[in-house]
Amino acid sequence: MVPLSGYLTLSAILFTIGVIGVIIKRNPIVVFMCIELMLNAVNLTFLAFARYHPAPLAHDLAGRTEVYLAGQMYVVFVMAVAAAEVAVGLGIIMAIFRLRKKVDVDDMNILRG
Amino acid sequence: MDPLQLVWLVPGLPLIGFLFQAFFGKAIVAKLGDAAGKKVLGFAAVLPVFAGFAITLILWANLPTNTETRAVVATLFDWLSINDIHPLKVPFEFLIDPLSIVMCMIVTGVGGLIHLYATGYMADDKDYPRFFTYFNLFIVFMLTLVLANNLVLMFVGWEGVGLCSYLLIGFWYKNVANAKAANKAFIVNRIGDWGFMLGIFLVFAVFNSVSFYPSGHNLDRSILMEAADRLTNNPGLPMVANPALWIPLLLFVGAMGKSAQGPLYLWLPDAMAGPTPVSALIHAATMVTAGVFMVCRLHIFFELSQIAMLVVACVGAFTAFFAATIAFGQFDIKRVLAYSTVSQLGYMFLACGVGAFGSGMFHVVTHSFFKALLFLGSGAVILAMSHEQDMRKYGNLSKYLPITYRTMFWGWLAIAGIPPLAGFWSKDEILSHTYASGFLHGQGMAVFLYSVGLITAVMTAGYMTRMMKMTFLQTDERWRKLPEPHHHELGPQHEPHEVGRAMTTPLIILALLSIVGGAALAIGPHLFETFTHPSIGLSLMKPTELPGGTEALLIGLSIAGAVIGLVLALRNYKTQPADQGLGVPVRGWRALAEKQWGYDGAMYRTFVTGGGNFATLVWRWIDAGIIDKVLVNGIAKLIETVGVLLRPFQSGFVRGYAFTMLIGVVAIIGWVFLKAVVR
Numbered sequence: 113m114v115p116l117s118g119y120l121t122l123s124a125i126l127f128t129i130g131v132i133g134v135i136i137k138r139n140p141i142v143v144f145m146c147i148e149l150m151l152n153a154v155n156l157t158f159l160a161f162a163r164y165h166p167a168p169l170a171h172d173l174a175g176r177t178e179v180y181l182a183g184q185m186y187v188v189f190v191m192a193v194a195a196a197e198v199a200v201g202l203g204i205i206m207a208i209f210r211l212r213k214k215v216d217v218d219d220m221n222i223l224r225g
Numbered sequence: 226m227d228p229l230q231l232v233w234l235v236p237g238l239p240l241i242g243f244l245f246q247a248f249f250g251k252a253i254v255a256k257l258g259d260a261a262g263k264k265v266l267g268f269a270a271v272l273p274v275f276a277g278f279a280i281t282l283i284l285w286a287n288l289p290t291n292t293e294t295r296a297v298v299a300t301l302f303d304w305l306s307i308n309d310i311h312p313l314k315v316p317f318e319f320l321i322d323p324l325s326i327v328m329c330m331i332v333t334g335v336g337g338l339i340h341l342y343a344t345g346y347m348a349d350d351k352d353y354p355r356f357f358t359y360f361n362l363f364i365v366f367m368l369t370l371v372l373a374n375n376l377v378l379m380f381v382g383w384e385g386v387g388l389c390s391y392l393l394i395g396f397w398y399k400n401v402a403n404a405k406a407a408n409k410a411f412i413v414n415r416i417g418d419w420g421f422m423l424g425i426f427l428v429f430a431v432f433n434s435v436s437f438y439p440s441g442h443n444l445d446r447s448i449l450m451e452a453a454d455r456l457t458n459n460p461g462l463p464m465v466a467n468p469a470l471w472i473p474l475l476l477f478v479g480a481m482g483k484s485a486q487g488p489l490y491l492w493l494p495d496a497m498a499g500p501t502p503v504s505a506l507i508h509a510a511t512m513v514t515a516g517v518f519m520v521c522r523l524h525i526f527f528e529l530s531q532i533a534m535l536v537v538a539c540v541g542a543f544t545a546f547f548a549a550t551i552a553f554g555q556f557d558i559k560r561v562l563a564y565s566t567v568s569q570l571g572y573m574f575l576a577c578g579v580g581a582f583g584s585g586m587f588h589v590v591t592h593s594f595f596k597a598l599l600f601l602g603s604g605a606v607i608l609a610m611s612h613e614q615d616m617r618k619y620g621n622l623s624k625y626l627p628i629t630y631r632t633m634f635w636g637w638l639a640i641a642g643i644p645p646l647a648g649f650w651s652k653d654e655i656l657s658h659t660y661a662s663g664f665l666h667g668q669g670m671a672v673f674l675y676s677v678g679l680i681t682a683v684m685t686a687g688y689m690t691r692m693m694k695m696t697f698l699q700t701d702e703r704w705r706k707l708p709e710p711h712h713h714e715l716g717p718q719h720e721p722h723e724v725g726r727a728m729t730t731p732l733i734i735l736a737l738l739s740i741v742g743g744a745a746l747a748i749g750p751h752l753f754e755t756f757t758h759p760s761i762g763l764s765l766m767k768p769t770e771l772p773g774g775t776e777a778l779l780i781g782l783s784i785a786g787a788v789i790g791l792v793l794a795l796r797n798y799k800t801q802p803a804d805q806g807l808g809v810p811v812r813g814w815r816a817l818a819e820k821q822w823g824y825d826g827a828m829y830r831t832f833v834t835g836g837g838n839f840a841t842l843v844w845r846w847i848d849a850g851i852i853d854k855v856l857v858n859g860i861a862k863l864i865e866t867v868g869v870l871l872r873p874f875q876s877g878f879v880r881g882y883a884f885t886m887l888i889g890v891v892a893i894i895g896w897v898f899l900k901a902v903v904r
Contacts, residue, residue, distance in 0.1 A: 134883050221877025 119160035127153035138217050140205050144198060151194045155187045228287040232299045232319045234280050235329055236368035238273035243361035245269055250354025263353050267344030267727075270357035274340050274364055278333035285326050292758045296322035298374050298438050305377065311433055320374035320437055324760035327586060328371035328518055331593045335510045336364055338731035342601050343502035345727030346608060356396060356500070363389035367511050371518060376425045376435040379519070383421065383483065386512045387414050393507060394499040406498035413492035417482010421519075424475035428526070431468045437522065473526045473533035476519065477540075484516025484570045487540040490548065491825050493567055497559040501604030504559060509566050509600050510593035517573040517589050521582045522760070528580070535666050538578025538659075542677040545571030547822075549684040553691065554811070554818025557614045558603045561692045565640065566596055568681060572655055575678060580665055581658035583754035588655060590753075591647035591743045595639040598735035602633035605728055606696060609721035610704065616695040617807045618704050623697040625721045628729045630697045632736035637693045639739040641686035642787035647743030649787070652682060654747070657779045661771050679786050686790025694798035701800065703807060 133146030162183025254262035305315035370382025395407030485493035548567035576585035623630040639646035663671040
C-alpha cells in the first residue's frame with residue numbers, strides 16, 4: 113500500500129508545479145490551469161489525510177454511530193468553488209480579449225501605482 | 226379708559242412716522258417734486274414727535290398725585306417667557322413714572338424742536354427721506370429706552386439708539402472719514418454694552434427678575450429694597466465676590482460707553498461727523514444722557530456699594546475736567562461743543578456718584594436745553610459758512626447772523642452758569658451736593674471732588690467764551706481772507722446769511738427754555754427732586770444738611786467761578802491770540818490738548834494699529850504657520866510620503882504579486898515549522 117508520505121510528496125510536487133506555473137506563465141489560461149493544479153494538490157492532501165487519519169467515530173443523541181467525512185466534503189466544496197472561480201475568471205479573460213485582442217498577464221498592469 | 230394706557234402711542238406715533246418715511250419717502254419726493262415732497266415729508270416727520278409730546282403731557286397730567294405711588298406699569302403684551310428652574314418673564318411693558326415722563330418730555334419736546342430745525346438744515350440734501358427715517362427711528366428707540374419697565378426692553382432701546390447713532394454719524398457715508406467715525410462710535414459702544422449685558426445677567430442671577438416694578442398698578446419697590454438689603458448685609462460674602470459691588474460697576478461700564486465717560490469718551494468727538502441736528506439730538510440732548518438716565522433708574526443698585534458710588538463720582542469728575550481741558554485746544558466749533566458735552570455729562574455722573582441723582586437728572590434737563598441750542602446754533606453758523614467748521618475762519622458773525630447770535634448768547638451764559646439761567650441752577654445743585662457728600666466718601670474726598678467741579682465750572686465758562694468770541698464777537702472777518710472758491714459759496718453778496726424760519730424758531734424756543742427752564746424747575750424747595758420722587762431721590766442716602774451760611778458761600782463760589790472764567794476768556798480772546806491764528810502751528814499745552822493729551826492716539830496705536838499687528842502675528846504664526854503648514858498641509862505631506870514609499874509595491878504585474886504572496890506563504894509556513902522543530 114502506498115504510504116501517506118507518498119501522497120503528500122505527490123501533492124507537494126503538483127502544488128510546486130502549479131505555483132511555478134502561476135509565477136512564470138504569461139498566458140492567463142495556463143495560469144488558470146496551474147491554479148487548478150494547486151487546488152487539486154490541496155484536494156489530494158485532504159483526501160490522503162481523510163483516508164489515513166479518519167475522524168473518530170461519534171454517537172448522536174440517540175446513540176447511533178456517525179461517520180464524519182469532513183475531508184472528503186472539503187474536497188467537494190473546493191471543486192465547486194474552483195468551478196465558480198473558473199467561470200468568473202474565464203468571463204473576465206473573454207472580456208479583456210474582446211477589448212484588447214490579446215491576453216497577456218504582463219500587459220494588464222494599468223493598476224500600477 | 227385709563228389715559229395712562231395711551232403710553233404706547235408715545236413711541237408708536239414716531240414708529241408710524243418711521244415706517245411712512247421708510248416706505249413712502251422716496252416715492253413722495255419723486256411724485257410731488259423735490260420742494261413739495263420734502264415739505265410733506267418734513268411735516269410727517271415732525272408731527273408724530275410733537276404728538277408724542279402732547280401725549281406725554283396727558284400722561285403727566287394723569288399721573289397719580291400721591292408721591293409714594295407715582296409709578297404705573299402699562300403692560301402691552303407678553304414678550305419673553307421661559308419656564309425653567311429660574312423662570313424668565315419679560316413682558317413688553319412701559320413704566321410711567323416721573324423719571325420716564327421727564328425723559329419723554331426731553332426726547333419728544335427738544336427732539337421735536339430739533340426735528341423742526343432739521344427740516345430746514347437738511348432741505349438741500351438729496352437723502353432727505355433717509356435722514357428722517359433714521360431720525361424718527363431714533364425717537365422710537367429712545368422712547369423705548371426711557372419707558373421700558375425692565376432691563377431687557379431697555380437694552381433693546383439702548384442698542385436701537387446705538388444703531389441710529391451709527392447710521393446718522395455715517396449719514397454722509399461717501400466720505401470715508403464719516404464712515405470711520407461711525408464705526409468708531411459703534412465699536413467703542415460695544416465695550417460699554419458688554420458691561421451692561423453682564424450687569425443685566427448678574428441682576429437676573431441675583432434677583433431672578435429684570436423688571437424695575439412688578440406688573441400691575443401702583444406697586445412700591447419694597448421687594449427690591451428688601452433683596453438689596455439682604456445683599457448688602459451678607460457677611461458671608463467677601464466684598465470682591467459680592468454682586469452688590471459688581472452689579473453697579475458693570476452697569477456703569479455700560480453707562481460709560483453710552484455717555485462717553487472716562488476711557489470710553491473718545492467716540493463722541495468723532496461722532497460730530499454726522500449732520501448737526503444729529504449732534505444736537507443724539508450726541509448732546511438725548512442719547513448720550515441715556516447712561517445718566519440708566520444710573521438714575523437703577524440708583525438702588527448703585528447705592529448698594531459705596532465703592533461703586535466713588536468710582537462713578539471720580540470718573541465723572543475726572544471726565545468733566547479732562548474734557549474741559551481738551552475743549553481749549555479745539556478749533557472745530559462742533560468739537561468744542563462735543564468736549565463740552567463730555568464734560569457736562571461728567572458733571573451728571575459726579576452728581577450721581579455723590580448720591581444726588583435728582584440733581585444729575587436736573588442737569589440732564591437743563592443741559593438738553595442749552596446744549597441743543599448751542600449745537601443748533603453752531604449748525605446755523607456752519608450752514609451760513611457753507612460747511613466750514615474751523616472757528617479760525619469765522620469772526621464777527623454776530624453782524625451777519627443776528628438771531629443765531631442772540632439765541633446762542635443765552636445758551637452760552639446758561640452753560641457758563643450765570644444766574645438765573647438754566648445751567649446755573651443745576652450746576653450749583655450738583656456742586657453743593659458734591660460738597661455735602663462727606664457722609665458718603667469722607668469730607669476730604671468731598672472737598673476734592675468739589676474743587677475739581679468748581680475748577681471745571683471756571684473752565685466751562687472759559688472755553689465757551691472762547692468759542693463765542695472766535696465765532697461771533699471778534700471783529701476781524703477772517704473768512705474774507707479765505708481763497709476765492711470758499712468765498713463765493715457764501716452767496717451773491719459774498720457774505721454769510723441768517724438761516725430760515727424753520728431753523729430759527731427752535732433756536733428761539735430753546736433760548737427761552739435755557740433762560741427760564743432752570744429757574745422754573747428749581748425755585749421752591751427742591752421742586753424737581755420732589756417731582757421725581759419716588760423714581761429718584763436720596764432714598765438710602767442721608768446727606769448732611771449744610772448750614773445756611775455754607776450754602777450761600779457755595780452759591781457765591783459757583784457764581785464767582787463762572788464770572789472769573791467768563792472775564793478771563795473775554796479779555797484773552799478780545800482779538801484772536803497770535804499763537805492760535807490761521808496757518809500758525811499750535812504750540813505748547815494747546816497742541817497737546819488738540820490731540821486729546823495723546824489719549825486718542827495712544828488708543829489708536831494700541832488697539833487699531835496694535836490690534837492689526839497682533840492679528841497679523843496670529844495670521845502669520847498660528848494660521849499660516851501652525852494650522853496651514855502643520856495641520857492641513859502636514860497631513861497631506863505625510864500621506865504623500867507614505868504613498869511614495871509604498872508605490873513600488875503596486876507594480877501592476879500580477880505575477881509579481883503572486884510571487885510576493887508565495888514568499889509570504891513560505892515565510893509563514895517556514896516560521897510555523899521552525900517553531901515546531903525548536904519546541
